[in-house]
Amino acid sequence: MIRFIAILLLLSLPAAAADIPASERRSGYDFMSPATQEMQRDDALNPAMLWVAEGEAQWQEAPSSAAKPCAGCHGDATASMRGVAAGYPAFDERTGKAIDLQQRINACRVTHQQQPAFAAESRPLLGLAAYLGLQSRGLPVQAPDDPRLAPALQRGEKLFHTAMGQLNFSCTQCHDANWGKRLAGSPIPQAHATGYPIYRLEWQDMGSLQRRLRNCMTGVRAEPFPYGADELVQLELYLNSRSAGMTVETPAVRP
């Protein structure tokens, strides 16, 4: 942490950062070592595929004798869920809010299966999210286009440009203005969340985009928004709009 801060202070950060031009957008994959890239490219090597296998089993299994499995309503995920994850967060009629894919999964779990919601970062939830994410791999990220999402998208954009924490950094200062530079040895990526949930080597574990965003907030000594907070979903929504048209990589590996 001390090293992180010391290096932060060495970064010269412009006050306002311009958006990254479309032609210069690069996935976090491009900043990784060839060995880590290979781990992501080869499904037999990618530990995230263990969670995909978990998710596939969850998809088929009825959680109780009274409830249908996911497959009981949605059928074959390779067909019914193709491209779905690429368009999340999306507008949810029931709550009148933007929800991300994991919240969507839990909404089905609660309303359509009458089960308690899966806990944040739990194996079955990350597994289902990875399994559904895989059904969009190779497809373009879909920009949020529902007009009802506009207010949440605006709030996400504002948050991305708001300085936070004791170190008083905004997301844009690192990810728009200083991408490609190094921070405590790691290159700063452009924050395209095209591969979530990811297997992160540092975590030795699978994690959601919210876990990643909370890490970035802790990094600047801000109190991270709690899991499931509207602010995190708003940030996710803005990230999706910034990455529209880029290729979904789920399940990605990150250092």
Place this chain on the structure above:
Amino acid sequence: MARALISVPKTAKKGDIIEIKTLISHVMETGYRPDAAGKVAPRDILRRFTCRYNDEEVFSAELWQAIAANPFISFTTVATASGTLSFTWTGDNGFSQTETAAITVT
């Protein structure tokens, strides 16, 4: 049961060198890490991996604390006959898991 993924060619020619890749979910807790309360989590690692090909051991490995969670093990062997490859991981707390894969050798 832990999730495990095995990649073995379904078919091979007799005498071919085949590549086998395995992944298994395991925390590989080193026994050295203190948790948030300062208490050291007890060691929980896989200790041994073996591969048997039609009941003959063709590969084995010992695993240690320095090995990352969800270990990936890859090795090669020579395709000798059709049959079954079995993979066994054993470790702390009585952990034992066996997975199998079929191969047709022509």
